[in-house]
Amino acid sequence: MEGSAYLDELESKSINIIREAYWQYKEKLAVLWSMGKDSTALVHLVRKAFLGEVPVSFIHIDTTFKFSQIYAFRDKYAKEWGINLIIVKNSAALARGISPDKDRFNCCDSLKTVALKTAIDKFGFKVLLLAIRRDEHLIRAKERYFSQRDKEFKWDYNDQPLEMWAQYYKTEHEEGGHLRVHPMLHWREIDIWKYIKREKLPVIDLYFAKNNKRYRSIGCQCCCSPVESSADSIDKIIRELEVSRVAERSGRAQDKEKEYMMQKLRSLGYM
């Protein structure tokens, strides 16, 4: 299960989904790229799906609270890979002084979800590709490959469409809404790292241990906490994951703060 043939299967399935979404929606499709390891792997899969000539756009939601390494990484690889990148910010909310110190829920909602809504309206995107995985969080484990959002960005998780054989989906979106496509649902955290190693993908150095701490998940600097670790290379991270009992997103404050916060955030349109 763990060899290269296994990664080929995961990759092939993801590429098939990306191509299916593109066939239906063409340039009305955008890929969310947070510079994290998963979305960077997704960018690579998108490049593979299109044989290197990528006809779709990429979106970076910039809350302005991100680690500085994220910005440097973004600018370098967007240029190197010829990425058509759109950077979105909720400038109005930032001007009002919104920040995670006051209320994390509203901060995530305003600076990420609302910023995304604005971008979708402005550019007319009908489909967003996201790198979420089932094993990241119980709520994400309930997702479909093709998942509707209504015009309020709401996720009706109580009545999701039927997907048969992981091959047949509901690929039409409702009027005014958009479709979320999740080509990497079936990947595990360890699969991502093995793929990064195999494909020689760049990753931000925050993932590697310094002073016995490293980040397993990166986003806004203030809301991410590092975990105890001595893994300062990809091989060591892979070994560490093989025995780990600590959850990947355990350093993410917004997942924990209130009961069912992730569910509430996602039902309002969060990633």
Place this chain on the structure above:
Amino acid sequence: MAGEVDSGKSTLIGRLLYDTGSLHKTAMDEVSQASRLSGNILEFAYLLDGLEEERRGQLTIDTTQAFCRCAKSGFWFIDVPGHAELLKNMLCGSSYSQAAILVTDATKPLEDGTIRHINVLKFLGIEQIIVVLNKLDILGFSKDAFESAKSEISAFFDSIGIKTEYFIPVSARQGDNLASKSAKTFWYKGPCLISALSSLEGNKAGKKGGFYFPVQDVYVRKGKPVFMGTILSGQIRKNDPVYISPAGKRDKIRAIKVFGKNKLSAMAPESIGLELAGGEGVRRGQIISSDAGLSSGIEIAAKILCVRPINLQDKLFFSCVTQQGICSIKQVNKFSSISSGAIPDNKVCLDKEDVAEVLIVMQEPVSVKKFNQLEALGRFVLKKDREIVAAGIIN
């Protein structure tokens, strides 16, 4: 994980995650806290039922998957709801699977929901089934109670032509016979669940057999059309002769393209691009294959399972891999249902839960195979108003 409401599916997976050390500490802490808040003892089902509505209602609403480290390298366990109203979510989850664990409540082994789920598994052609008789703790781990439940289920299996090698007595809540054998069932000589799982076979080899490649899209690269898709089975090499169906043409592979290079060969399940020597008229919906005998036609004999009602006059939308088109149901030869109720004689439409042997007529020809020859080309869905209304198997 198939089985009736409250048979213990979610609890079993949760307990197995716990016993195999597959759990994150954070997940365990969160579940302990949620259990305390709702006044329960440690509720393992919360490890799967993450939605607020699921925990408050003590039920699974939608399918989910959890990876469990056990046996060789591990399994993805797919949890599904037991409630009849949630059939589409149960079908969704079941259709992802390669094998099934049928979880039954040993105190009432053959309820309607159990029968419904067994019939869904039979419809989907899932042949590897492990039967787990749960809640044996309530029956004092009695051998007689186990044997009685086992024979009731065996008799039903025989009546519909299903076989299974394993009937395992367990207590999901207490963990007996899940990850290891339990002394409480000293009379039981078979394997624990993890050992039974180790004997399951993975994906049947798609690399052997004929080459089949449904065209998903056409990209233009360096001025030439490249036919994109995922290989369903078999292998292909540069310069191999191929057939295009249902168009009925012959062609030849000029190049096999992936990101950054051309390859000399490719095999299932790779997603690739193909350049053909000819390629005229080749577009999404055509199948490129090594099969000179891949026939095409407008009539398809199949059995379908309805998840929503279908009127026999309805125009439906047929999808089999990338082949899509309008169709209608010309004939219904036989009705049954996945539930155990009787079917009225004078049915004029297909209802949710009905299984029917039908003749479908397409507006345009398609190329399909029997399910037991090539699963991906032997199964399809029917859509109405953009929703899947039935799943089909070509027999």
